Amino acid sequence: MHINLFRRFNAIGMLLVSVVLLAAFYGQLVEGELPCPLCLLQRVAYIAVLYGLMLNVINGPKPSHYSIITISAFFGAAISMRQILLHIVPGTPPYGSPFLGYHYYTWAFIVFALVILGTAVIAAYSTQYRADHFIGFKDHRWVCKLAIVMALGITAANAVLAFVECGPLVCADNPVSYWLFS
Secondary structure: OOHHHHHHHHHHHHHHHHHHHHHHHHHHHOOOOOOOHHHHHHHHHHHHHHHHHHHHHHHOOOHHHHHHHHHHHHHHHHHHHHHHHHHOOOOOOOOOOOEOOEOHHHHHHHHHHHHHHHHHHHHOOHHHOOOOOOOOHHHOOHHHHHHHHHHHHHHHHHHHHHHHHHOOOOOOOOOOOOOOOO
């Protein structure tokens, strides 16, 4: 397989992770469900996965980039598992509304597990590893450009929303309002 195909696979992965973060933004902005501190940490893990994928798109696939993706996904899976375990204790209510029968933190665990599996599979193709060069933004195909722009925009939006919610302070365990507007 040609190396540009692997760049496009990574770009598609970026788009899929971006859609997951957009769904989280929808829950926050449209449904009014403010993310808890563990939810915000899961978003950080998604963004770290995005940047590992982006390194593959811009600089060419490398084992070290796949390591960033895998470690970030393990971090996110650990955080989401912690949140799942917090809410399975009898008498402890779940956090947020379910989506297709599962809460966002359960979906996060499933997505991070899929990221780990997908990364293990794609990283096994040694034909993608060769001395490759940096490709400038203007020289990428449209899917790579879209993925890069979405990743950068989602990162900026996440930073702004986290600051609006928490400000320079520690985020509330069960947030009910935005710090900036209270």
